Amino acid sequence: MAILITGGAGFIGSHFVRRMVKHSHVVVLDKLTYAGNLENLRDIREDRELSGYFKFYKGDICNQELVDHVMSTEKIDVIVNFAAETHVDRSILSAGTFIDTDIKGVFVLLEASRRYTIKKFIQISTDEVYGTAFHDAFKETDSLNPSNPYAASKAGGDRLAFAYWNTYKLPIIITRASNNYGPYQHPEKFIPLFITNAIEGLKLPLYGDGRQERDWIHVEDHCAAIDFIIENGKEGEVYNIGGGNEKQNIDTALFILSVLAKDKGMIESVKDREGHDRRYALDCTKLKSLGWKPQIDFEEGLRDTIKWYEENEQWWKQIKNGEFMKYYEIQYNHRFAGKN
The missing domain is CATH 3.40.50.720 (NAD(P)-binding Rossmann-like Domain)
Incomplete structure (x- = not known):
């Protein structure tokens, strides 16, 4: 094929x-x-x-x-x-x-x-x-x-x-x-951004109250x-x-810091994203009825993902410069200044 x-x-x-x-x-x-x-x-x-x-x-x-x-x-x-x-x-x-x-x-x-x-x-x-x-x-x-x-x-x-x-x-x-x-996710996204920022000793910009729910x-x-x-x-x-792993963003952030042995004070609430969806959740009965189901436990998978970013700093540090830093400043600088 x-x-x-x-x-x-x-x-x-x-x-x-x-x-x-x-x-x-x-x-x-x-x-x-x-x-x-x-x-x-x-x-x-x-x-x-x-x-x-x-x-x-x-x-x-x-x-x-x-x-x-x-x-x-x-x-x-x-x-x-x-x-x-x-x-x-x-x-x-x-x-x-x-x-x-x-x-x-x-x-x-x-x-x-x-x-x-x-x-x-x-x-x-x-x-x-x-x-x-x-x-x-x-x-x-x-x-x-x-x-x-x-x-x-x-x-x-x-x-x-x-x-x-x-x-x-x-x-x-x-x-x-x-x-x-998982591994190789661009550090603009929530989980790799928080992992790599924590490794670098930078603040973790958490939108709003951090109670938005995501199924990972x-x-x-x-x-x-x-x-x-x-x-x-x-x-x-x-x-x-879906993975059947509904987590609030604040809890995912705290888990990342816990695994990396970092202080929870690294989380900083920033002005919420415009039009931010509060919760995503999927009913996967249709696919599961055919015989499929997820195999990877969320906490185990996230631990492995954190370890991958720790062991592959060269991969993501090449990305977190230049264009990325310009985007990061545009996206977050005013949010730190105007947080809720």
């Missing part, structure tokens, strides 16, 4: 590449924005045995000519679309690239899929398309109510993919996962679920993928 993994040099995508290259011919298409990093794939590129089943293209999924070239040259059977702008904070600062990649890019891939008659298209969506879960956990049939530009752009790509199933019977499956954590899933569990869905999922369906 030839599988095209877009965004395969990113956090979740690189983990999925590492899983799939063991039994498939894997083709990665990645624009290598600030969040795409070939270092995430170094082990595969340097492995003589695995590298024969792996090919990399640098480019944008919005580039129809390039996408057509990859599809025709590599004889792609399955597309798994991880390519996306994903950080809510950045979408609030500037939404344009999110609309381009998360909607137009999906359109280009869907059109190419029609032309080259692929066997399956997996659109990676997010639990954030549902908006805040005020009471129960969201089911796949619940309405979408995205609260920020990132979530809205992902909802657009999500529904566009479904429209291609409904209109053209393109073999589409949509997945909506809860918050991921280890990236390896997420990738296992997608692999399972490729084999067992039904075309035209949506599948929630």
Whole structure:
């Protein structure tokens, strides 16, 4: 099977590449924005045995000519679309690239899929398309109510993919996962930011009262679920993928500090994010009924993740400079000054 993994040099995508290259011919298409990093794939590129089943293209999924070239040259059977702008904070600062990649890019891939008659298209969506879960956990049939530009752009790509199933019977499956954590996650995100800031002795900027609730899933569990869905999922369906680990942000921050033996005074409440969803929660009964369930305990997985960042400072310190520091100052400096 030839599988095209877009965004395969990113956090979740690189983990999925590492899983799939063991039994498939894997083709990665990645624009290598600030969040795409070939270092995430170094082990595969340097492995003589695995590298024969792996090919990399640098480019944008919005580039129809390039996408057509990859599809025709590599004889792609399955597309798994991880390519996306994903950080809510950045979408609030500037939404344009999110609309381009998360909607137009999906359109280009869907059109190419029609032309080259692929066997399956997996659109990676997010639990954030549902908006805040005020009471129960969201089911796949619940309405979408995205609260920020990132979530809205992902909802657009999500529904566009479904429209291609409904209109053209393109073999589409949509997945909506809860918050991921694990090695190789860009330090702009909550867990790696707090881990690396704590290691560096910097303040941990906690939005508002820190009581926002998130359901965490280890990236390896997420990738296992997608692999399972490729084999067992039904075309035209949506599948929630959650870890069943609802935690308040303040408790996750305190756990990180405890593992690193750091003082809880490093946490500093800052002005809350605009349009901040209070709680995410997914009902995963549909996927579990097919035989899948997460395997990694949250505290164990988070301990292992903290250890990885401790042992791989070179990886994240190269990222936390230059462009990252400019973003960090824009995003957080005024929040420290104007905290609630």
